[in-house]
Amino acid sequence: MLLSIQSCGGDQPKKVSSNLEIVSIGSDPFIYEQSEVSVTANILASSNSSISFQWQQVSGIPITLENKNQQIVKFTSPNIIANESIKLELIVQDSSGNEDTKIKELTLLYVNTPPVVEVDNELFINALSEVILKANITDEEGDVTSNWQQKSGTIVEITPLQNSSISFKAPHVENIETLTFELTAIDKDGATTTKTITITVLPSVVEIPQHVLLLTNERISKVRAKIAQDDNAWNALSTKLDSYFVKVPYNAGEYAASFALAFYVTGELKYIQRAIELLEQTYFSETDIGWQGYNSRNSFRTGARWAIMGYTWIKSYIPANKQIEIENMLAIWAEFWLENIDYKSDFKSLRVGDSDNLTSLAENITLLGYALKDSSQYASLGEDLLSAGDTLLNRFVVDYYMNDIMAGGAWAEGSDYSANTQRHWIRIFMINKDQRDIAYPTDYAQKASQALIHQTLANYSGVYKYGSEETATDYEPLRDDYRYEFALELMGILEKEKDLAQLYQWFNTLLKREGFKNTSMTTHFQRLLNHNPLFNSNFPAYPESTINFSSGIGLLSARNNWTEEATTLYFINRKLRVDHEHKDALSFDVAHRGNWITKEVTGYGGWAALSLAHNTILIENAENGSSSPTGRPVGKPKYLHVSNDQHTTLISADATNTYNMSGYFATNYAELVNRQLAFIKPNIVITYDHVISLPDQIRDLIQYNDLGLTQGMSHTRWVKTIQHFQSKPEKQENLGTTFLINDGKSKVLFQNIWPTNVNVEVVDEQELWAGVTAYQIPSNQKKWHLSISNKSKTSNSELINIMQFSSEDEDIQFDQEPIVMTKENGFIESNNVIGIAISSQSEKFIILFSQSPNIIIESVEYTLPSGYENALIYGVGVSINN
Numbered sequence: 001m002l003l004s005i006q007s008c009g010g011d012q013p014k015k016v017s018s019n020l021e022i023v024s025i026g027s028d029p030f031i032y033e034q035s036e037v038s039v040t041a042n043i044l045a046s047s048n049s050s051i052s053f054q055w056q057q058v059s060g061i062p063i064t065l066e067n068k069n070q071q072i073v074k075f076t077s078p079n080i081i082a083n084e085s086i087k088l089e090l091i092v093q094d095s096s097g098n099e100d101t102k103i104k105e106l107t108l109l110y111v112n113t114p115p116v117v118e119v120d121n122e123l124f125i126n127a128l129s130e131v132i133l134k135a136n137i138t139d140e141e142g143d144v145t146s147n148w149q150q151k152s153g154t155i156v157e158i159t160p161l162q163n164s165s166i167s168f169k170a171p172h173v174e175n176i177e178t179l180t181f182e183l184t185a186i187d188k189d190g191a192t193t194t195k196t197i198t199i200t201v202l203p204s205v206v207e208i209p210q211h212v213l214l215l216t217n218e219r220i221s222k223v224r225a226k227i228a229q230d231d232n233a234w235n236a237l238s239t240k241l242d243s244y245f246v247k248v249p250y251n252a253g254e255y256a257a258s259f260a261l262a263f264y265v266t267g268e269l270k271y272i273q274r275a276i277e278l279l280e281q282t283y284f285s286e287t288d289i290g291w292q293g294y295n296s297r298n299s300f301r302t303g304a305r306w307a308i309m310g311y312t313w314i315k316s317y318i319p320a321n322k323q324i325e326i327e328n329m330l331a332i333w334a335e336f337w338l339e340n341i342d343y344k345s346d347f348k349s350l351r352v353g354d355s356d357n358l359t360s361l362a363e364n365i366t367l368l369g370y371a372l373k374d375s376s377q378y379a380s381l382g383e384d385l386l387s388a389g390d391t392l393l394n395r396f397v398v399d400y401y402m403n404d405i406m407a408g409g410a411w412a413e414g415s416d417y418s419a420n421t422q423r424h425w426i427r428i429f430m431i432n433k434d435q436r437d438i439a440y441p442t443d444y445a446q447k448a449s450q451a452l453i454h455q456t457l458a459n460y461s462g463v464y465k466y467g468s469e470e471t472a473t474d475y476e477p478l479r480d481d482y483r484y485e486f487a488l489e490l491m492g493i494l495e496k497e498k499d500l501a502q503l504y505q506w507f508n509t510l511l512k513r514e515g516f517k518n519t520s521m522t523t524h525f526q527r528l529l530n531h532n533p534l535f536n537s538n539f540p541a542y543p544e545s546t547i548n549f550s551s552g553i554g555l556l557s558a559r560n561n562w563t564e565e566a567t568t569l570y571f572i573n574r575k576l577r578v579d580h581e582h583k584d585a586l587s588f589d590v591a592h593r594g595n596w597i598t599k600e601v602t603g604y605g606g607w608a609a610l611s612l613a614h615n616t617i618l619i620e621n622a623e624n625g626s627s628s629p630t631g632r633p634v635g636k637p638k639y640l641h642v643s644n645d646q647h648t649t650l651i652s653a654d655a656t657n658t659y660n661m662s663g664y665f666a667t668n669y670a671e672l673v674n675r676q677l678a679f680i681k682p683n684i685v686i687t688y689d690h691v692i693s694l695p696d697q698i699r700d701l702i703q704y705n706d707l708g709l710t711q712g713m714s715h716t717r718w719v720k721t722i723q724h725f726q727s728k729p730e731k732q733e734n735l736g737t738t739f740l741i742n743d744g745k746s747k748v749l750f751q752n753i754w755p756t757n758v759n760v761e762v763v764d765e766q767e768l769w770a771g772v773t774a775y776q777i778p779s780n781q782k783k784w785h786l787s788i789s790n791k792s793k794t795s796n797s798e799l800i801n802i803m804q805f806s807s808e809d810e811d812i813q814f815d816q817e818p819i820v821m822t823k824e825n826g827f828i829e830s831n832n833v834i835g836i837a838i839s840s841q842s843e844k845f846i847i848l849f850s851q852s853p854n855i856i857i858e859s860v861e862y863t864l865p866s867g868y869e870n871a872l873i874y875g876v877g878v879s880i881n882n
Helices: 217-229 232-242 252-266 269-282 297-317 320-340 355-372 379-405 415-436 442-454 483-493 497-514 521-530 699-704
Strands: 012-015 020-027 036-045 051-059 072-076 084-094 099-109 116-118 122-126 130-133 136-138 144-152 166-169 177-187 192-202 547-550 555-559 567-572 587-592 595-598 617-619 638-644 648-654 670-680 684-693 719-725 738-742 746-754 758-764 784-790 796-807 819-821 833-840 843-850 872-876
Touching: 020 084, 020 099, 036 051, 036 084, 036 099, 116 192, 122 130, 122 269, 217 232, 217 252, 217 521, 232 252, 232 521, 252 269, 252 297, 252 521, 269 297, 297 320, 297 355, 320 355, 320 379, 355 379, 355 415, 379 415, 415 442, 415 483, 442 483, 442 497, 442 547, 442 555, 483 497, 483 521, 547 638, 555 638, 567 648, 567 670, 587 684, 587 796, 595 719, 595 746, 595 796, 617 670, 617 684, 648 843, 648 872, 670 833, 670 843, 670 872, 684 719, 684 833, 684 843, 719 746, 719 796, 784 796, 796 833
Parallel strands: 122 192, 843 872
Antiparallel strands: 012 099, 020 036, 036 072, 051 084, 084 099, 116 136, 130 166, 144 177, 177 192, 547 555, 555 567, 567 587, 587 595, 617 719, 638 648, 648 670, 670 684, 684 796, 719 784, 738 746, 746 796, 758 784, 819 833, 833 843
16 A cells, blocks of 8 residues: 655745856655655856755755765655655855755655565475464564464364464364465555465375385385384484485485485475475476486486486375476486387387396386376376386396396396396386286395305405406495395395395394494485394295305305305306406306405406406417407307215316307317316315317417418417416425415415426516506406416316415315326226315315216226225216215
8 A cells, every 4th residue: 555645845045146046946746765866956047157066955864865966966765654754955156156055845755565474385284283383474664463264174273372373283184185274464554465375284194195106005004113113224214314404415316215205104294395305406407308417328327216206206295287397307208218218119229238227227217107107198108118118127127137147146247236236126026016016026036135145255254246346345345335235125025034034144144243334325215114123034044055056147156154164166157248247257266264265356347357357267369368259259158067065066167159259250269168166165176177279270360369370370279277366376395386375364275286287477466457447457456366377388278276275373284285186197097087186174085077078977987096095086077986
């Protein structure tokens, strides 16, 4: 309301000169508060006179004059609470000394400002909760009165409070209900301001809508029940969340997930409101595409899961127009990625080499389908996405990966990458079961759990590392990589008590050593959702078998027992098929009491991927020894013999097809590439390597090696075995090719016992790889290795090496003179067999290796060495009748 009163003040002359006169002083007819004002003097003067002006205020509310020595004076009318009168005086003089004075009275007009009302206009509350609506009302001109009125919803009893606030008790509701209140503020002049407050009342226990992914009513009910018995996980999560109600974390998606979980557990609206804020700030703040890298593989792979799944968590609590904005963004992502995977052409151009990329695509595209299938605009697109996600899951993730190249539960990308990758299929399976009742293969989760347990060193001191590792270490705590999170997610999908009993034993032993992982918000989320702190079972705590085989990547794990004293052997035999994987066949590692006896080099691609970095066989070829030359092997490697009992694990592995090369310069130069290994428990490993090459097969060498060879020539290839150690091998005098290795934790006696004329080179890897980039081979991975080869090249190479080992503090006497049993020395009397007789603490063993490994030798005649009459006799590819 505008109040305007004009006061008419006239000009009041003080002195009049016929040569100089102030005729009048003019201004705007209405001068309102807080406005810019100009006042102009009209002067009558003789010609050629120079006139000076002097303005000043002589009465009224103070103002600040500008241009006080000019004909036009200016000022800003101040803020007033009623009309005000001011007087200005003007004195003019000319150069002849003539002077005139006049006073001008001005009226400043008061303008009423309506009250300012500050109040939350949209709130979420729980049923039966005590609610206070706080209002902050201000008015520039003085006091105001206020009035609250309920406009809709179940009627509540309002209690007035000080400072224009009110309180009431929320009604009991079975379903979500909206209450509307109106607050009106009235000032002394009758001006009003009205605010409408919308309050959403939630049922006491939040009923989770069907569109919410992963956080189902059943899972949340189990979480509440766990908290009632043990609230440590909840306290850890809520305490971490408390510091992020204002601060924005770098991994906002993970925190949004945890805020959403906390809301569905407690029903406290502060958590869902923060989840909404974080998701909007992180993913839905850009008006066109949601995030700048929406078409970036890595951005979609890592961030999309939180954006899409997170949208389903907050959808019920955001306005319909905001839902449309977000779904518009999701549709842009959806259309881009459907084209990227070549959905309309049945995925013909889709690259399937990177398992993490493909499994994350399957997960995120499926999530997009669920997020859009109920959309008013994009329901059809949502169905296309679900169809694409189902095909990616079934044709590639399940059939190509899980049932083929990663059969058995261990993924080819290595211990760290694979654990992170495998979590994608767990979530897809669980959400598909929740949403569409699609059964999932629980047996694969069981196998993955077994592989996880078997790949952990005794003493829980580390993990068997295979494949690419960007930050490789020798003794990496389990909590420092993705296997920790993988284990928590396995707890969410495993159904059989027996499987859970073994996984919990593994995990709880870790907890006793290291405690829960507190650095990652994801692990807090998973811990509360999946981990049962009171899990107890009468089932055996360890896997039934001490041997585990993941046939897809050809990984065999064997140990002598499940104690902290155990020795663990890892043998891998495969060809290159996906990114980041272990690229060599016939390689192995051994750990005793959690300390490495022989450990391959681990790094990210480059040199760490080459055969020289592994405990394998090198044969001169297109890549100077790769078991998958130029990435084009002829076929798969295979296991010919695997057996396991309380005394030994015996392996015969063939990689002939892996060493031979396909492609334009295909060369089948290898007639046989075979490694046989005998693990005599707990502290002896014997390897028998047999390589037969064909000297007339040299096409790959002509193309790739500068040896001066041409078609029709012959070339005998060199053959080497590589054996890695943690410290420098020291040559033992008077013991042939025998070396002692002591790294302060373990002591190893390494012997080459066949043939008797070999070259053994001790290689310092710090010198060998001095110029190699750190990510390919970290400095901590550059140790020592032995390179063993025949002194003279031969097309038929047989090498037998023995490692005997113990911890530094164990008083064990190694057998320094094991016996080679051959036809030449009379111990072998028939068939192509070579043997080793060796003492192991209180036992004596004879191991017979088949020199023709592709056929089973049904019988063999041999003579026992003196002192071995009661020896335990084993055959690798040889039938033994003891």
